[in-house]
Amino acid sequence: MESLFSNLKIKNLILKNRIVLPPMALDIASEKGEVTPNLIEHYRLRAQGTGLIIVEHSYVSRNGKAHPCQLGIYDDELIKGLEHLAKEIHREGTPVGIQISHAGARALMSPCGPSSVQSKYLARFGRKEPVKGSKKLSRESIRQIVDEFAQAAYRAQLAGFDFVEIHGAHGYLLNQFYSPLTNLRHDEYGGTLEKRLRFPIEVVKAVRGAVGENMPIFYRLGADDRLEGGNSIEESIIAARLLQDAGVDCLDLSGGIGGYLKNGPEGFFAYMGKAIKPALDIPVIVTGGIKTGIKANEIIAKKSADLVGVGRSLLQDSKWAYKQWLKMKSNQHLIEEKDYMISV
Incomplete structure (x- = not known):
């Protein structure tokens, strides 16, 4: 039976366990988006015992920056620092990827988006007022951003x-x-689900063209807006299949416009994986307030997901993975020590 501390293969990657450090914005890069010693140390410590690291969202263009000290991947000059970061994580024997993003209407400068006046719901993300007057992206601007995602992905590949x-x-x-x-919108980028997903799929295909067939591509899908009139799980089952068909190798499920639950029950996004995973042939990650190895193992055992993202708990305790393994081993949830090896 699959368990939290069993191996998993994603394309050419072999994971020693199913624990993922999901991308969490630390805001400790330089103002130019450069890797800093504090950022490297943060990830190096949390690579000890986790099966997979996803480095926090990194902006693909200067106009796509969301936070003052957000990590960047918008320029070739940043590759050297990113290479250092990847090498330090690899020293711990853990595969690592990086999340690439564009803030759109949430950008610090030149906010832009699908429509010229953004929904009041974007005010949920720390803004006192709704985002108004953001520039409606033209087809030409959309094509430019698609290319920026592709270039960022290629930089990630060059960085290792x-x-x-x-x-x-x-x-x-x-x-x-x-x-x-x-x-x-009411053009080819808005209206039906397929049209609203056109831009994301164009990004996926451009990224695939940039990194080739061998490098895995993950996609973090806001699978449920949890707001009236927003995306539902039923729609996201369809979207997930379309993303898989476009070339995504692993789907990372999380909240949409409604964000995450600050005080939700442990495993509050597991319902997404339970609904979406059966429709796919690729691995699925779920997150959501995971605090114990027992709960994480339950999500895997019940086939609600193939991997479990553990964010806040690993943020608070870099040795969380090892400690949970010890607890589960003592409770005979794990029988053989060879299932999980870690240097402490």
């Missing part, structure tokens, strides 16, 4: 990352196009 994850959740640009709450 094992995979790249495209950010399509949490109210950022690709999520803004996918959600009917923020996409008010």
Whole structure:
């Protein structure tokens, strides 16, 4: 039976267990988006015992920046620092990818999006007022951003990352196009689900063209807006299949325009995987307030997901994975020590 501490293969990657450090914005890069010593140390420590690391969302263009000290991947000059980061994580024997994103209407400068007036729901992401007056992206601008995603993915490959994850959740640009709450267009990029997903799929295909067939592509899908009139799980089952067909190798499920639950029950997004995973032939990641190895193992055992993202718990305790293994082993949830090896 599959368990939290069993191996998993994703394309050419072999994972020693199913624990994922999901991308979490630390805002500790330089103002230019450069890798810093503090950022490297953060990831190096959390690579000890986890099966997979996804480095926080990194902006693909200067206009796509969301936070003052957000990590960047918009320029070739940043490759050297990113290469150092990837090498330090690899020293711990853990595969690592990087999430690439564009903030869209949530950008610090020159906000843009699918529509000229953004939904009031974007105010949920720390803004005191709804985002108004953001520029409606033209077809030419969309093509430019697609190319920026592709270039960013190629930089990730040059820097030595094992995979790249495209950010399509949490109210950022690709999520803004996918959600009917923020996409008010009436052209080929708005209206039906397939049209709202056109831009994200164009990004996936461009990224595939940039990195080749061997490098895995992950996609973080805002699978449920949890708001009236927004995307539903039923729609996201269809979207997930379309993303898989476009070339996505692993689907990372999370919240959409409604964001995440700050005080939700442990495993609050597991319902997404339970509904969407049976429709796919690729691995699925779910996150959502995971605090214990027992709960994470339950999600895997019940086939609600293939991997479990553990964010806040690993943020608070870099040795969380090892400690959970010890607890589960002592409770005979794990029988053989060879199932999981870690240096401490």
